[in-house]
Every structure is written in C-alpha cells, then in structure tokens.
Amino acid sequence: xxxxxxxxxxxxxxxxxxxxxxxxxxxxxxxxxAASGLELLGPxxxxxxxxxxxxRFHLDPAHGAVAWLARGIDPxxxxxxxxxxxxxxxxxxxxxxxxxxxxxxASWLGCIGAALYLPVDLYALWRHPGWLSVAxxxxxxIVVWVLARDLAKxxx
Numbered sequence: 001x002x003x004x005x006x007x008x009x010x011x012x013x014x015x016x017x018x019x020x021x022x023x024x025x026x027x028x029x030x031x032x033x034a035a036s037g038l039e040l041l042g043p044x045x046x047x048x049x050x051x052x053x054x055x056r057f058h059l060d061p062a063h064g065a066v067a068w069l070a071r072g073i074d075p076x077x078x079x080x081x082x083x084x085x086x087x088x089x090x091x092x093x094x095x096x097x098x099x100x101x102x103x104x105x106a107s108w109l110g111c112i113g114a115a116l117y118l119p120v121d122l123y124a125l126w127r128h129p130g131w132l133s134v135a136x137x138x139x140x141x142i143v144v145w146v147l148a149r150d151l152a153k154x155x156x
Contacts, residue, residue, distance in 0.1 A: 021099035031089030038082035111147035
C-alpha cells in the first residue's frame with residue numbers, strides 16, 4: 001500500500017460501510033442459498049416450474065425466452081449455475097467482511113462493482129419507469145458515493 005504521509009490505509013469503519021457490508025452479506029447468503037438449492041433440487045423441479053409457467057401464462061413452449069430456458073435446463077447447466085452462484089456468494093461475503101473491517105480493497109471492489117450496475121440501472125429506469133427502478137438506481141448511486149468517499153478519505 002501507499003506509505004505516504006496522510007494516507008490512512010485502514011480507518012475505522014463507519015455506519016455507511018457497515019450498512020453496505022450488511023447488504024453485501026445478505027446478497028452473499030442469498031447466492032449461497034441459491035447455489036445450495038440448485039445442487040440439492042437438481043434440474044427436475046426447475047423443469048416442472050418452467051412448464052407450469054408456460055402453461056399458466058399460455059406461453060409458446062417452442063419459442064421465446066422461457067422455451068429457451070426450458071431447453072437449457074439439464075444437470076450440467078444446473079451444476080454450472082450453482083458454481084457461478086457459489087462464486088458470486090463467496091465474493092459478496094468476502095467483500096462484506098472487508099467492508100466491515102474497513103479494508104481499502106473491499107471499498108474498491110464494492111465501488112467498481114456497484115458502478116458497473118449503474119448503466120444497467122439507468123436502462124431499466126428508461127425501459128420500466130417506476131418506483132422500483134428508481135429505488136434500485138438510488139441505492140446503487142448511494143453505495144458508489146459512500147465507497148468513493150471512503151476511498152477519497154483514505155487519500156487525504
């Protein structure tokens with residue numbers, strides 16, 4: 001790390017970092033739960049759920065996104081999805097730990113990660129205006145602002 005005067009590599013964590021850490025930890029636990037569920041349940045219940053969606057909403061079983069998803073559900077794809085969810089969950093939990101302990105690398109990881117979602121959030125707001133799109137965008141802007149402010153304070 002930078003050892004220049006005025007650089008504080010590990011300030012004490014503040015409420016904003018703790019709040020973001022709690023949010024990231026919740027996302028990590030949800031992702032680990034999804035990974036576990038995918039591995040425990042396997043493809044059969046997912047296939048039935050997709051078929052029920054197709055029947056309930058009178059969707060075309062041969063065309064469209066839901067049909068594509070139904071054709072893609074097999075043991076290998078479920079294992080791959082579980083592995084991706086596991087990796088995502090572990091990354092979120094690692095970030096949460098780092099933010100709770102006020103680690104600079106965690107602030108960088110969180111700031112960059114949240115900033116990457118901003119164009120998607122803006123697109124969602126443009127395509128589907130409503131309170132949910134505004135709330136998601138606002139939360140991500142706040143997360144980026146808090147983490148960027150934390151990183152700027154470390155530089156002073």
